[in-house]
Amino acid sequence: MSTNAAAAVQIEGLTIAYQAAGGSTLAVRGLSLRVERGETFGLVGESGCGKSTAALALLGYLAPGAHRIAGAVRLLGEDILQASPERLRALRGPGVAMVHQDPVGALNPVLTLGEQLLETLRCHRPQEYAGMRAELLQMLGRVALPEPASFLARYPHQASGGQLQRIAIAMALLARPRVLVLDEPTTGLDVTVEAEVAQLVADLARDFDMAVIYISHNLGLIRRVCGRIGVMYAGELVEQGLAATVFGAPAHPYTMALLACLPQIAPGQPPARLATIAGRVPKLDKEPDGCSYAPRCAFVRDQVCVDSGAIVMAPVAAEHAARCARLGMLHQAAPDHSAVAVDRTVGALRLSLQSVWKRYATAGGLLARLGRQGALATPAAAEVSFDVRAGEIVALVGESGSGKSTLARLVAGLEQVTSGQVLVDAVDVGGLRPRQRSDQQLAAVQLVFQNPDRTLNPSHRVGRILARALRRGGRIDERSMRDRVSALLSQVQLPPETATQWPHALSGGQRQRVAIARALAGKPQLVLADEPVSALDVSVQGAIINLLLDVRDNTGAAILFISHDLALVHAIADRVVVLRRGKVMEAGSRAAVFAPPYHPYTRTLLAAAGAAKDVSHVLEPAPPGLPPGGCLHVDKCRQRIGPICWQQTPPEREVAPGHRITCHRATAELMDVP
Amino acid sequence: MTGFLAQRLLQYILTLIAGSFAVFVATEFSPGTVSSKILGPYAVQSQVDSLSARLRLDDPLIERYGRWLTTLAGLTDNPMAAKEVGLGLSDPRGTRYVGNLGFSLMLKEPVIDVLADRIGYTILLTVCSIALIVPIAFGIGVWCGLKAGSLLDRVLSTLMAVLTALPEFAFAVGLTLVFVIWLGWLPGTSMMLPGDKWGMVSQLVMPTAVLVVASATYVARIVRASVVETRKRPFVRAAELKGLPPRVVVVQHVLRNALIAPVTVILLQVNWLLTGVVVVESIFAYPGVGSLLLQAALFGDIYLVQALTLMALTVAVGTQFLGDLCYMALDPRIRVA
Amino acid sequence: MLRGVGERPLAATGATILLLWACIALAAPWIAPYDPLALDFSGAINHAPSAKHWLGTDSLGRDLLSRIIFGARTLFAVVPLAVGSAFVVGIALGAIAAYSGGLIDQVVSRASDVMLAFPALIIYVILLTSLGPSLINIVIAVTLAYAPGVGRLARGQVLAIKELDYVKAAQARGDHPLSIIVFEILPNARGPLVVDLSLRAGYTVILTGTLGFLGLGLPPPTPDWGAMVVENTQLLSSHWHMAVVPCLAIVSVVVACNFLADGLRD
Secondary structure (H helix, E strand, C coil), X not given: CCCCCCCCEEEEEEEEEEEECCEEEEEEEEEEEXXXXXXXXXXXXXXXXXXXXXXXXXXXXXXXXXXXXXXXXXXXCEEHHHCCHHHHHHHECCCEEEXXXXXXXXXXXXXCHHHHHHHXXXXXXXXXXCCHHHHHHHHHHHCCCCCHHHHHCCCHHHCCHHHHHHXXXXXXXXXCCCEEEEECCCCCCCHXXXXXXXXXXXXXXXXXXXXXXXXXXXXXXXXXXXXEEEEEECCEEEEEEEHHHHHHCCCCHHHXXXXXXXXXXXXXXXXXXXXXXXXXXXXXXXXXXXXXXXXXXCCCCHHHHECCCCCCCEEEXXXXXXXXXXXXXXXXXXXXXXXXXXXXXXCCEEEEEEEEEECCECCCCHHHHHHHCCCECCCCEEEEEEEEECCCEEEEECCCCCCHHHHHHHHHCCCCCCEEEEEECCEECCCCCHHHCCHHHHHHEEEECXXXXXXXXXXXXXXXXXXXXXXXXXXXXXXXXXXXHHHHHHHCCCCHHXXXXXXXXXXXXXXXXXXXXXXXXXXXXXXXXXXXXXXXXXXXXXXXXXXHHHHHHHHCCEEEEEECCHHHHHHHCCEEEEEECCEEEEXXXXXXXXXXXXXXXXXXXXXXXXXXXXXXXXXXXXXXXXXXXXXXXXXXXXXCCCCHHHHCCCCEEEEECCEEXXXXXXXXXXXXXX | CHHHHHHHHHHHHHHHHHHHHHHHHHHHCCHHHHHHHHHCCCCCHHHHHHHHHHXXXXXXXHHHHHHHHXXXXXXXXXXXXXXXXXXXXXXXXXXXXXXXXXECCCCCCXXXXXXXXXXXXXXXXXXXXXXXXXXXXXXXXXXXXXXXXXXXXXXXXXXXXXXXXXXXXXXXXXXXXXXXXXXXXXXXXXXXXXXXXXXXXXXXXHHHHHHHHHHHHHHHHHHHHHHHHHHCCHHHHHHHHCCCCHHHHHHHHHHHHHCHHHHHHHHHHHHHHHHHHHHHXXXXXXXXXXXXXXXXXXXXXXXXXXXXXHHHHHHHHHHHHHHHHHHHHHCHHHHCC | CHHHHHHCHHHHHHHHHHHHHHHHHHHHHHHCCCCCCXXXXXXXXXXXXXXXXXXXXXXXXXXXXXXXXXXXXXXXHHHHHXXXXXXXXXXHHHHHHHHHCHHHHHHHHHHHHHHHHCCHHHHHHHHHHHHCCCHHHHHHHHHHHHHHHHHHHHHHHHHHHHCCHHHXXXXXXXXXXXXXXXXXXXXXXXXXXXXXXXXXXXXXXXXXXXXXHHCCCCCCCCCCHHHHHHHHHXXXXXXXXXXXHHHHHHHHHHHHHXXXXXXXXX
């Protein structure tokens, strides 16, 4: 690596602090990294590690209240943080461009997509005005946007998240930047779309010879897309090196712990508890004396790690460095996922869905309804049937629009079925609202929601939230209530003092625990967990999952676990149901679903997670949209047979005892691809 | 889109009907009140009763309302002009025509003539006011919004806060004190009589000034708040990070989004102007429909009050509809599915 | 939110001014030097401020200072009652309409649209001429005029909060809808509603002043700041303070309300 040639991006000792009401916080501390053209560098870290602040600094932007204390951000040698406003405008675009996390929020809702693309061109490459439209269409084609011409006249609200993100990438590339920064570009997108976009970025980096900095908390994605990575913790880089090396032989305890928390899909591995990292990311107002990770480190030695002065980045091997005082002295213990006793008795039938349908009438005012005679849209749930038994974890897997949340709401009574039965303990409650159900039926089924920010009433203290849930079980006096609340909190491993706290004072993980405690108040026999950990950091996810497993083991409750994360599902589920657009595509035991024969959709999901090979032969182009009466996966299916796929509903076949697949293809054709 | 518009139009028509019915009920709910208002305070009870009978005021409210509607539409006669009722009211257009709103009890003339006399003045006042309010409010609002937090913004915002707190009459009193009594530059009343020593324009200044100040400060604050809010939205930062020149960011990204809501507010201000107009016209004796409404209400002139209220309702509903149209034109999320 | 008042100088100023006037209103009978209704036939009419009458007397010989002090009392009797009643009705209607949805929501919303189409002053003019001016009628008129606007605001808030997970959790528990509205939803809808309350309180002060000015307010001889302005406008050229002082009093209260609203909003 020649030190004379200026790298495309070089961050030298960058330190940024935020000034807030309570004092100042160091968001980035002494960050140093270097990326060459044609390289894709992954910046990895959890929430609060400072990666977003660093990303914005790369564009010369400091949020209001932030100021640089030290260091520089050099693009081809020039420090962008020192640039005058005119120079800044000249650099942004051709020098460095950014793709933001939320594509919808990053676009102007009142301008067409074409206009917004055009303004970038007009600003940075005005001399090519004549051929602008052609240039736009060509770029949109490069980002694999189908039918690019139709998008130019559309507004942002008329495109999906995945399409908008491709357009955002195209917009960034139009100015031919030397550096491209992507800040969590695929968060919030479906798994399959995520994988496509990530691959796209990797290809474009190569083709356009750009230095790409890819910021994410999704370790699996980073591993597949980036050549070199850096791991951030509490505002500094704790490890840096080639992706293969860092992932294969991590040197820093944080990296090791983080990787251990990641559930992996390894065939033959039994369900197990997940690893977590206890504690919270510190908010530092000054440089700590010693290692910032020491409070949570599994290998900490006081004399060396604490009160020992700043710890520097030291080389571990070629192209691999880590910031640890005990480098080379760490024995990584074999990951101890306490293997669960496999012979758990599966008990009585707790929940049974039988041919459940849910249709919504189209929205619209009075006139609309009069005009169209209440036309019906695609059903949210179509002939869904599956069972859940006591002591069992059944996972509902699907992407957005698959109907998995609808099914949870149907079971809980927040919505009513259009037809079919929802049997809870053999009683059909599918048509009953919660107010119409008996107390027993209500107590039997409890929900845990996804978003920890919205799941607790911000105007109530924790104690009151739990008391309100307990009160449904009958009148309870003051003294007993306090005891019951404390008991619930200890069930979710929270100290009794939590009862006096307000939700906003708790971390995301703690709030989810309270939410689980609230669900447990009714002593449920079935817990519906709707993406309970999707909004949490990887290091915290494990704690919540293990808690749910404890609930199952201690109370014998059944758990219906809804998720889009296949690795997570593989870690804990006993049986899996795969949903697509409201229909069950495949259902069976965990081992059966994660091994061939695969339904084509399951195969795509697994391929996106890196656990199966995807096919790519498609015999005929599909007609646009979804024709009624055919298979609901037909437009994206990679294993279509022919017209039968979009004319006839595929049959549900039992390919092995307890394993069903809904497809026209014969079982033999769905086996693994050589 | 057309479905949306048609639906709103239907709503507004229903609103007009319901509103006019509500007014009808409020003013005419007891037949005795109506008759005694017509005959005046010195009428004898027997006269009141006989008039009630002749005007068929004992019929149920719905029927009377129906008759009022049909008279307005020119389908039936106005009973009050009939000779046998003996009130001596006559209408040069006859007793049956479209737009027959009855007779003013106070002025003993057909309502529609009374309105025609005075509405021109109110329109003049309103137009002059709006012509000033829009540029002033948007100008100050946008400027303060873009420079939020600066010294001038703080000064202007505080000034506006104080001015919005002023009731119109207080401001009128203050202006009168300064410009009429101390400086003598402007007339104290604006009766708009021909041959007056003060010209038309100077008579308009005070009423317009009061309306403009009261309204413009309110709208300016809304515009400012919208601009400040929009600047915080992520796409504005994204536009800056694209390296776009500041003029483009401000005009295309900030203002095009920030001004959507205030435009509809301006239209609703027309509605408020009607209220302010009543006060201002009364203070300055300006011969518009606002002061007419007050006089009519204090006198108890039911038919004039009904007619004026119907007019106000129509303006209110009309401006709301205009607001919907504007919103659709400006915000593509509503215009295109 | 009350903590917020202490931290913001603007809101604190507004609250202080309001508190001051409230105290004056409460202590009126003890601090006013004269009976506000007492006519002084000794000829002390239209006096300029003097040692005996700090703000002078009006054309009927009544002490202006006392009338201002008692005017505060009138204001604090009318405004909180009127605005309070409007808010209770408005929030109840808006919350119930938003939570129930469907037909109830349609009916309430349409009725609100009709009421909102009436310019506010017209409602008052009609009602007060049909029913006559009195405290109760002013309260009714203000409630009719404000409740739809407040209801719309409350409805918007409730609709948004209704979709949040903690409300769904309560629904899934089978909690009673009224319990959910009152305990789960409304406490979180406080913010914009409190700001709106402060603003409308200010408008109502202006309104009572205007009504008094137009002759539609409480009947004389009740001390009413707006009526005092109109009574004394004829004397603008000679004793202008007599019209200006009540104006300033009104302005101070309204500005205080607006400052409070602005401070709470941020």
